[in-house]
Amino acid sequence: MILGGTAEARALAAELTVRGLHVVSSLAGRVTNPRLPVGEVREGGFGGPEGLARYLADERIDALVDATHPFAARMTASAASAARATGVPLLVLRRPGWREGQDDRWLRVPSLEEAAARLPRPSRVFLTTGRRSLPVFTGLDGVWLLARSVDPPEPPVPDNAYVLLDRGPYTVAGERALIREHRLDVLVTKDSGGAMTTAKLVAARELGLPVIMVDRPPTPPGVLLVDSVADAAAWAQG
Structure with missing residues (x-):
């Protein structure tokens, strides 16, 4: 399952679908008329980390990728908590941050x-x-x-x-x-x-x-972090 409506989340859903994996993408539903990824889409919250953990267990999710916005700290914390509670492997996919150039102020x-x-x-x-x-x-x-x-x-x-x-x-x-x-x-x-x-x-x-x-909020300790769709796809495929 992929959490997030980011461009990286959509690209990852497309790549994993091409590789023959069944993908469920979860969108928070906070944006009007969001761009939808390929594959199955779920919209709306889970009711906190406990609700997400129940969903992971009930739907027998094999792997969880948090590809939410870099500032969606609450969702990332919920994903980390739910992954620990259920034993579902978790990967955080974050696009690289911006770097200050020579003439920037x-x-x-x-x-x-x-x-x-x-x-x-x-x-x-x-x-x-x-x-x-x-x-x-x-x-x-x-x-x-x-x-x-x-x-x-x-x-x-x-x-x-x-x-x-x-x-x-x-x-x-x-x-x-x-x-x-x-x-x-x-x-x-x-x-x-x-x-x-x-x-x-x-x-x-x-x-x-x-x-x-x-600056971005920190990623929860102990969580595996990658910054490219290719690395996330390789991890998800195992």
């Missing part, structure tokens, strides 16, 4: 709260940390937010924020134009990695914008 921080605290005042912020993070950045004096997300945040939207609904992949030219149109002077993002949303980092570098980069 990055500040790495451990949390969204620290990112909000380190914002310059006044500032016009390009916020790409997801709709659920918006409350962390509200009510900050002198801060205006262009908050981009796939789905709308829960109302009410704060007065200091404009929500832009959009889904990647993005282009450098498009990100550059967006930054200039809204006169943005700092980018706040998570270290999600991957090529789909890297254009904003290139545009920020070209325009000299500082970037506040939120």
Whole structure:
């Protein structure tokens, strides 16, 4: 079973299906109109690690791959707990994180709260940390937010924020134009990695914008971790 609706999860489902394995992909159901993988798809939560453990046992799952978003720490913790309880082998698949280049102006921080605290005042912020993070950045004096997300945040939207609904992949030219149109002077993002949303980092570098980069949460201890679909497919096939 593959947990997650990421591009890596979809690619892994496709590869394992080609290899003749039966694949069940589990999506949390938090994104409207998600891109679906090939094979069997299950949508919705499990009810915590105990519910996931019951599902693994009831469905006689042979192997579990956590290919969720790098910041889905709660789901990864549940997967690790359920795997320990059932003895089902677990692999975590995470795309590589982004690396700072020579001309980048990055500040790495451990949390969204620290990112909000380190914002310059006044500032016009390009916020790409997801709709659920918006409350962390509200009510900050002198801060205006262009908050981009796939789905709308829960109302009410704060007065200091404009929500832009959009889904990647993005282009450098498009990100550059967006930054200039809204006169943005700092980018706040998570270290999600991957090529789909890297254009904003290139545009920020070209325009000299500082970037506040939120580091990934740690992987649970003792969990096997790979960063490529090929390695995950080889592990799953045994």
